[in-house]
Amino acid sequence: xxxxxxxxxxxxxALESEDKRSDQLLHRMLQHTxxxxxxxxxxxxxxxxxxxxxxxxxxxxxxxYHHKLEKAAPVMRNIFRIGVYQILFFDKVPxxxxxxxxxxxxxxxxxxxxxxxxxxxxxxxxxxxxxxxxWLKKKSPDEQLAIKYSHPQWLVKRWIDTYGxxxxxxxxxxxxxxxxxxxxxxxxxxSIKEFFSNPLFxxxxxxxxxxxxxxxxxxxxxxxxxxxxxxxSVQNPTQALACLLLNPTPGSTVLDLCAxxxxxxxxxxxxxxxxxxxxxxDRYEQKLLKLENHSRAxxxxxxxxxxxxxxxxxxxxxxxxxxxxxxxxxxxxLGRRAELRWKLTSAKLQELLTLQAELLDxxxxxxxxxxILVYATCSIEPEENALQIEAFLQRHPxxxxxxxSESLPEAFRHAQEDxxxxxxxxxQYQGFDGGFCQRLRKTxxxxxxxxx
Numbered sequence: 001x002x003x004x005x006x007x008x009x010x011x012x013x014a015l016e017s018e019d020k021r022s023d024q025l026l027h028r029m030l031q032h033t034x035x036x037x038x039x040x041x042x043x044x045x046x047x048x049x050x051x052x053x054x055x056x057x058x059x060x061x062x063x064x065y066h067h068k069l070e071k072a073a074p075v076m077r078n079i080f081r082i083g084v085y086q087i088l089f090f091d092k093v094p095x096x097x098x099x100x101x102x103x104x105x106x107x108x109x110x111x112x113x114x115x116x117x118x119x120x121x122x123x124x125x126x127x128x129x130x131x132x133x134x135w136l137k138k139k140s141p142d143e144q145l146a147i148k149y150s151h152p153q154w155l156v157k158r159w160i161d162t163y164g165x166x167x168x169x170x171x172x173x174x175x176x177x178x179x180x181x182x183x184x185x186x187x188x189x190x191s192i193k194e195f196f197s198n199p200l201f202x203x204x205x206x207x208x209x210x211x212x213x214x215x216x217x218x219x220x221x222x223x224x225x226x227x228x229x230x231x232x233s234v235q236n237p238t239q240a241l242a243c244l245l246l247n248p249t250p251g252s253t254v255l256d257l258c259a260x261x262x263x264x265x266x267x268x269x270x271x272x273x274x275x276x277x278x279x280x281x282d283r284y285e286q287k288l289l290k291l292e293n294h295s296r297a298x299x300x301x302x303x304x305x306x307x308x309x310x311x312x313x314x315x316x317x318x319x320x321x322x323x324x325x326x327x328x329x330x331x332x333x334l335g336r337r338a339e340l341r342w343k344l345t346s347a348k349l350q351e352l353l354t355l356q357a358e359l360l361d362x363x364x365x366x367x368x369x370x371x372i373l374v375y376a377t378c379s380i381e382p383e384e385n386a387l388q389i390e391a392f393l394q395r396h397p398x399x400x401x402x403x404x405s406e407s408l409p410e411a412f413r414h415a416q417e418d419x420x421x422x423x424x425x426x427x428q429y430q431g432f433d434g435g436f437c438q439r440l441r442k443t444x445x446x447x448x449x450x451x452x
Contacts, residue, residue, distance in 0.1 A: 001033075001034065001187050002033055002035075003039070003101065004035060004039035004040070004042040004043040004046070005042075005043070005046065005082055005101045005102070005105060006108075006136055007029055007030070007033060007035065007043045007106055008042075008043045008046040008047045008050070008069055008082060009075070009078055009079065009082060009109075010279050010409075010438050011025045011026055011029060011043075011047045012047060012050060012078040012081070012082075013074065013078060013132060014076060015051075015212070015339055016078075016271050017072050021046055021337065021339070021341050022048070022051060022337070022338065023337075026043070026044055026047055029187040029340075030043070030044075030090050033232075037235060037426040039181075041094060042093075045090075046082055046085060046086070048178075048338060049085045049089055050078070050081045050082060050085050051338035052150060052175070052176050052332070052338045053085060053089070053150045053176070053341075054081060054150060055146060055147060055150040055151065055152070056147055056148065056149075056150040057080075057081045057084050057085060057150075058077070058081070058210070059135075059147050060084055060088075060125065060130055060132070060302060061077075061080045061081070061084055061121070061125075062238070062290065063130075063135070064082070064121050064124045064125055064129075065121050066385060067449045073110065073410070076106070076110060076114060076118075077107050079102050079106050079109070079118055080102075080118065080121065080122070081202070082098075082101035082102055082105075082112050083098050083099060083101075083118070083125075084122070084125055084423070085167070086098035087122065087125055087126065087127070088125075088127060088130060094373055095126065098228070098295070099118075099119065099122045099123060099204040100123060101124075102118055102227070103115045103118050103119045103168075105118075106118040106119075108306065108443070129439050132147075132148065132420050136148065137162075138200055140155040141160070141165060142156045142160055145165075145168065145169060145172060148172075149169070149172035149173065149175070149176055149303045150176065151172055151175070151334070151341055152341060152342070152344070154346065155324045155331070155344070155350050156168065156172070157286045158381070159171065159380075162271065162382060163425070167425060170425070170426075170427040171425055171426040171427050171434070173382070173424055173427060174335055174426040174427030174443070175334045175338075175341075177298060177335060177430075178218070179335050179336050179433075180217065180218060180430075180431040181216065181217055181218070181219075181220045181223075181234060182214060182215075182216055182233045182234065182235050182236040182239075182431060183206075183214065183215050183217065183223060183227075183232045183233070183234060184214050184232060184233045184234075184240065184263075184270075185213040185214070185215070185217070185231070185232050185266060186230060186231055186232055186233065186270060186297050186298050186299070187213055187229060187270050188273070188274055188298065188300070189298070189299060190231055191213075192213055192215065194243050195226070195231060195232070200222075200226075200227065201222070201223070204217065204219055204222045204223070205217065205218070205219065206219075207430070207431075209237045209429070209430065209431050209432070210237075210238045210409045210410070210411050210429070211240055211241075211409050212409070214235070214237045214240060216237075216430070216431040220234075224346055225400065228297070229297065229440075230294075230296075230297035230298040230299060233263060233266060233294070233298065234263075234268075235263045235267065235296065236336075236432065236433045237429075237431065237432055238332070238377075238378070238424050238432045238434070239263055239264060239433075239435070240267060241265075241280055241321070241408070241412060241424070241435070241437055242264060242323060242325065242374050242376035242437035243264050243267045243268050243270075243271060243434075244407045244408050244409070245404060245407070245408065245420070245422065245438075245439045246268070246323055246372060246374040246439065247271075247375050247404055247406075247407035248271055248272050248276070248278075248320075248321060249272065249276075250272045250273045250275040250276060251272070251276045251316065252272065252276045252277075252320045252321065253276060253277045253319045253320045253321075254272075254277065254319055254320065254321050254322070254323065255278075255279050255281070255315055255319040255322045255323070256268070256274065256278060256279065256280045256281065256322075256323045256325075257281050257310040257313070257322060257324045257325070257359065257367065258282060258310050258324065258325050258326060258359070259280035259282045259288075259291065259305075259361060260279070260280075260284055260287030260288060260290075260291060260328065261281040261287055261290060261291060262280060262288075262290065262295070262303075263290030263296075264285075264323055264325060264376075265278055265280045265291060265303055265309075266291075266295055266298055266303070268293060268300050268301055268323070269295070269298075269300040269303055269426050270298075270300070272300060272302065274299070274300055274302055275302065275406075276302055277302055277304070278302055278303045278304070279303075279304050279305075279315060279319070280303055280304070280305045280306070281305075281308050281310050281313050282305070282307070282308075282310075283305045283307070283308070283309055283310075284304075285307050287309060288305040291303070291305060292305055310324075310359055310362070310363075311355075311358050311359055311362050312362065313362075314366070315366060318366060318367060318368045318370070318371070319366065319367065321367075321371060321372035321373070321374070322363050322366060322367060322371070322372070322373045322374070323376065324359055324360065324363045324373065324374065324375050324376065325375050325376040325377075326352075326355070326356045326359050326360075326375065326376070326377055326384075327352060327355060327356070328352055328356070328377040328378055328379040328381075329344050329348070329349055329352060329379045329381055329384060330344070331344070331378075331381055331426070331434065332377070332378045332379055332380045332425075332433050332434025332435045332436075333378045333425070333428060333434065334436075335433070335435045336433060349383065349384075351383065352384065353383055353384065353388065356377075356384060356388055357388065357391065357392070360375060360388070360392045361392075361395065363441070364392075364396050366400065366437045367442045368444075368445070369442055369443065369445050370441065370442060372402065372439065372440070372441055372442075373399070373439075373440045373441075373442070374434070374437055374438065374439050374440070375389060375392075375437065375438045375440065376387075376436065376437040376438075377435060377436045377437075378433060378434065378435045379434070379435070379436060380423070380425060380426070380434040380435075380436070384436070385421075385423060385436035385438075386421065386423075386436075386438075389401075389421070389438045389440075392440075393440075394421055398442055398443055398444045398445075399440045399441065399442055399443065400440065400441055400443055401419050401420040401421065401439070401440060401441075402439045402440055402441035403419065403420040403439070404420065404439060407420075411429070419438075420437065420438060420439040420440065421437065421438040421439070422436070422437050423435075423436045424436075
């Protein structure tokens with residue numbers, strides 16, 4: 001029978017070669033095991049911890065491993081990481097148990113000789129033998145932060161250059177914390193007061209976040225039945241800001257491009273009191289099916305899904321407003337998706353910038369005069385956010401930034417000032433991921449509308 005540590009190793013190994021999310025791989029592999037609740041939590045904790053601290057773990061392992069770690073087999077590197085992570089970060093796991101289990105894994109996957117190597121290296125590594133601050137003293141500030149908080153050095157340097165050392169360190173710290181779950185009360189079915197007067201939920205710890213009908217909690221399992229029943233949805237409050245900035249009204253026609261998994265579509269439907277039309281467009285059929293199922297659970301009837309490429313989709317009639325939540329680097333959600341920090345490259349970022357510009361240009365052509373376009377990312381990179389909008393406005397003089405305040409929570413009214421944009425940094429607001437959204441208004445018809 002597979003153990004928690006072997007399952008964690010299998011997930012980490014799969015991430016080496018598959019373009020999958022760690023939570024998806026974990027869910028898939030846990031479905032096929034008989035591990036108890038404790039071991040499931042242990043496997044999940046190891047996977048998430050190793051992914052968060054991989055750079056720091058490799059730096060420490062290299063101090064005790066007398067060969068080039070990058071030349072070791074991937075399975076050996078991951079066995080070492082699993083062992084060191086437990087030794088340095090898991091108080092409830094005795095060091096001897098962490099070492100012994102990793103020795104067994106090495107024996108199973110690489111043979112007796114490698115198991116002895118794992119045993120020898122891991123027994124030298126203890127909280128007392130690891131003097132990280134001392135080892136980092138002579139390194140540059142960006143390298144120090146990269147190793148200490150386990151982020152790619154090139155990304156840390158970018159953030160320091162853009163936001164300064166203090167704000168960068170705050171974001172890095174946030175990214176290595178276990179994230180809070182965000183929940184949105186379904187205002188079509190209940191209210192937050194009524195929801196928490198239910199005996200099932202009234203004793204569960206939660207905190208408000210400054211956005212009406214949203215709350216945060218560390219406990220997902222207790223609220224899962226309410227999600228299934230459609231009383232609430234899982235949604236980080238940062239994702240709500242783009243919808244509030246768009247401010248759709250009952251009876252309006254909204255186009256949600258790149259809509260999956262659908263959290264923004266369903267929130268807008270709730271804001272519209274389930275009156276009007278929302279067309280949710282995405283390229284992935286399975287994700288649209290999930291959106292449809294969740295809409296039904298919420299009692300929403302105004303969302304129509306369309307399987308299409310958002311760069312070329314033409315609606316039957318022009319919408320009043322468009323929400324464009326583009327594919328992006330995801331640097332605002334690295335705390336929630338730890339493996340992303342190791343997959344992003346400057347080349348990948350450049351590809352995304354081109355795609356985002358194409359999506360923006362197409363969305364611009366779909367609106368009538370006075371139509372509203374809200375652009376959103378879960379990124380904190382200026383190139384994907386303010387600079388992308390600046391370039392768009394240069395290409396499209398028929399659009400202007402369009403500030404709005406009455407629909408926004410008090411804390412964010414000043415933040416967008418006269419620019420119609422909101423940037424949240426990881427760690428800036430309790431429980432909020434990083435992200436960006438920009439509201440734009442079309443001021444005059446484009447050339448093709450004149451021709452028509």
